[in-house]
Every structure is written in C-alpha cells, then in structure tokens.
Amino acid sequence: MAASTPLVALGEIRSCLLPSAAALGRVEAGELLALMPGRAVRWRERPGTLAVSPTLAVGVDCDLRLGAGTARIVGTVATNVVLAGGRLLQSSAYTRVVRARERRRQAWSHYVSRVGVTEVIDRVPERATVGPTLVEGYLADRPPAGEEPILDLSSISERLLARIRSVPALDQEPPMRTAGTRLRWTALVGGSAGPRVELVLDDEFTRSVRLIVRTEEDLTAAQRFCEDLAAHDWLLTVTAAALEQADRFGSLSRERLDILSPVLEYFTGLWMPGAHTPAALRALWRDLQSDPGMSRQWNTLVDRLRDTIAVATLNALRNKGFDSEW
Incomplete structure (x- = not known):
C-alpha cells in the first residue's frame, strides 16, 4: 500500500428523532440542512428519502x-x-488520520484545504502497527490523563446536533419521546482482509464499530455505511424501549396504545438495511444479518409490536362494549 494511505479513519454518529410533529419533505429538509450558503443539500427519493447536508470543517489541534x-x-x-x-436525524463527525510530511505545525491554510484530514506530527510506528493501536485508544473512550486535550468527536457531533435541533422552524413536538444513540466507528485499510465489520453494544445507548475496508477510496463509503448502521440500530433501540415501557401498564390500559401506536405508524417504514449504503460495502449487511441478526431482531420486535397493539385494541373495544351495556 502507498505510504500516504491513512493510518486510520475515526468517526462518531449521533442519532435521534427529529423534534417535529410532521416529517419533513424535500423543501423543508433542504432548508433545515443548508449549513453552508451556496452549497446544495443532497437528496435521495428512493427507496426511502434521505437528505445529507453540505460538509463543514472543524479545526482541531489535539x-x-x-x-x-x-x-x-x-x-x-x-x-x-x-x-x-x-x-430520523443524525449528526456525523469523522477524520482520516495520516502521517505528516513534516514534523512541525503548518499554517491553517494547509489544513483547511484538506477537509476531514488530520496529520500526526509526532513520530509514530509503521501503519500496520500504529493503526490498530489508534483504534483501541479511540474506542477506549477514557478521560485524558494529562493536560493536553484528546480528540473529542463526541462533543463535535453533539454540538452540531444541538444546533440543528434548536432551529426555530422545528415545533419541538415530536410524535413520541425517544432517547438518542451514539455510534463510534473506526476503519482501517486492509486490502484483501476487508471488507469486515464488528459491532459491539458498549452500553444501553453507545455502540462501537470496527471496520476493515479494502482500499482508501472505501473510507468514504465506510462513513455512509456507519450512518446507515447507526440509523437501524436506533430503530431497534427505540422500538425495544417502547415495548419495555408499554409492559409497565396493564393490558386494559390506554397507555399501552399511546406508547406503541406512534412506533408502528412512523418507524416501521424506515427499516431498509443497506438501502443507503454504497455498493462497495453493502455486503457487510449480509454479515450483520447473520450475527448479530439485526433483521431477525427487528422482525421479532415488529411482530410483538403489532400483536400487543392488536390485543390492547381488542381489550379496549371489549371494555367499551361492557361499559355501554352497563
């Protein structure tokens, strides 16, 4: 591989429900995501709508x-x-880490011309050795031990998400209350060793993804794949949480329907694994369908969701009938 091949790519994606009572169409989405004047928002209509904002650069020295x-x-x-x-709203932050040609800091104009690239100024081992070490260091997610700041993609993606969520055009009235999720990802260029994916659920709302791709060109596809994966992981998370919440109420309670109906109405149509993943990495979804079996889990959750709503509706109708007769 070329000496200029990135040592590693690092990213973070925050996913949440858009704070709006209505779903946004192409015009409204374009207005919301127009982060940079003169740059168009990318839009895809089929098989499900997808809007992607222009890319912004955030300078780092850490x-x-x-x-x-x-x-x-x-x-x-x-x-x-x-x-x-x-x-389904997401903020995404990522950078490719490369070895600097000179071991000194350049003028900012040098870095701004390479959006999404950070250069290692210090002397580091060869790429085959340092890449996996950087992966483990990034995913360890420990607070810094020294005085120097550590690359914090979490804060960068969270600030961007907060900026979009607070836009005045949004009515802050989502159809239901849901938690957000966080997906951290890394990608190494591994030639014939890729493509390969490993997904780990670190805690209730945090996931880690380790990727190996074949070529440097696949790193762009890696970011889009991880956004797609984060979206489907969020759907699994909020659906499972809604079912768990509904189980706290009795089968005759109205609360069960109030909790579950919005999930069935607004979220089930969003499940399209791989639909927005570039062709170079679409095969990774086949691995995820085998282990951990994301679509099997989704189908089980949706079946349970429909059955629970059907039973709750039947009980509500029966109860109403009894009240009328009485």
Whole structure:
C-alpha cells in the first residue's frame, strides 16, 4: 500500500428523532440542512428519502491516544447532518488520520484545504502497527490523563446536533419521546482482509464499530455505511424501549396504545438495511444479518409490536362494549 494511505479513519454518529410533529419533505429538509450558503443539500427519493447536508470543517489541534502515550494531530474534522425518512436525524463527525510530511505545525491554510484530514506530527510506528493501536485508544473512550486535550468527536457531533435541533422552524413536538444513540466507528485499510465489520453494544445507548475496508477510496463509503448502521440500530433501540415501557401498564390500559401506536405508524417504514449504503460495502449487511441478526431482531420486535397493539385494541373495544351495556 502507498505510504500516504491513512493510518486510520475515526468517526462518531449521533442519532435521534427529529423534534417535529410532521416529517419533513424535500423543501423543508433542504432548508433545515443548508449549513453552508451556496452549497446544495443532497437528496435521495428512493427507496426511502434521505437528505445529507453540505460538509463543514472543524479545526482541531489535539492528541490521540497511542498505547500508554499520545500523539499530536492537527487538521480538520468533517461534519455533516443526515435526515432519513423525514424523521430520523443524525449528526456525523469523522477524520482520516495520516502521517505528516513534516514534523512541525503548518499554517491553517494547509489544513483547511484538506477537509476531514488530520496529520500526526509526532513520530509514530509503521501503519500496520500504529493503526490498530489508534483504534483501541479511540474506542477506549477514557478521560485524558494529562493536560493536553484528546480528540473529542463526541462533543463535535453533539454540538452540531444541538444546533440543528434548536432551529426555530422545528415545533419541538415530536410524535413520541425517544432517547438518542451514539455510534463510534473506526476503519482501517486492509486490502484483501476487508471488507469486515464488528459491532459491539458498549452500553444501553453507545455502540462501537470496527471496520476493515479494502482500499482508501472505501473510507468514504465506510462513513455512509456507519450512518446507515447507526440509523437501524436506533430503530431497534427505540422500538425495544417502547415495548419495555408499554409492559409497565396493564393490558386494559390506554397507555399501552399511546406508547406503541406512534412506533408502528412512523418507524416501521424506515427499516431498509443497506438501502443507503454504497455498493462497495453493502455486503457487510449480509454479515450483520447473520450475527448479530439485526433483521431477525427487528422482525421479532415488529411482530410483538403489532400483536400487543392488536390485543390492547381488542381489550379496549371489549371494555367499551361492557361499559355501554352497563
């Protein structure tokens, strides 16, 4: 592989429900995601709507965890916002870490011209050795031990998401209350070792993804794949949470229907694994369908969702009938 091949690509994606009572169409989505004047919002109509904002650059001068120590990086983090199905909102931040040609900080004009690229100024081992070490350091997600700041893609993506969620055009009246999720991802260029994916659920709302892709060109596809994966993981998370919440109420309670009906109405049509993943990495969905079996879990949740709503509706009708007779 070329000496200029990135050491690693690092990213973070926040996913949540758009704070709006109505789903956004093409015009409204374009207005919401127009982060940069003169740059168009990308739009896809089939098989489900997808809007992607222009890319913005955030300058960074900080450290990366490297084993027991750190390595200084300078450059930019690329950020963008995604809206799937007019309702599922995501903020995405990512950067490709490369070895600097000179071990000194350049003028900012040098870094701004390379959006989404950060350069390691310090001396580091060869790519085959340092790449996996950078992956583990990033996903460890520990607070910094020293005084120097550590690359914090979490804060960058969270700030962008907060900016979009607070736009005055949004009425802040979503059809239901849901939690957000966080997906951290890494990608290494591994030639014939890729493509390969490993998904880990770190806690209730945080996921880690390790990717190996074949070529440097596939790193762009890796970001879109991870956004697609994060969207489907969010759907699984909020649907399972809604069923768990509904189970706290009795089968005759109106609360069960109030909790579950919006999930069935607004979310089930968004399940389209791989529909917005570039062809180079679409095969990774086949692996995820085998282990951990995301579509099997989704189908089970949706079947349970429909059955629970049907039983709750039947009980409500029976109860209403009894009240009328009485």
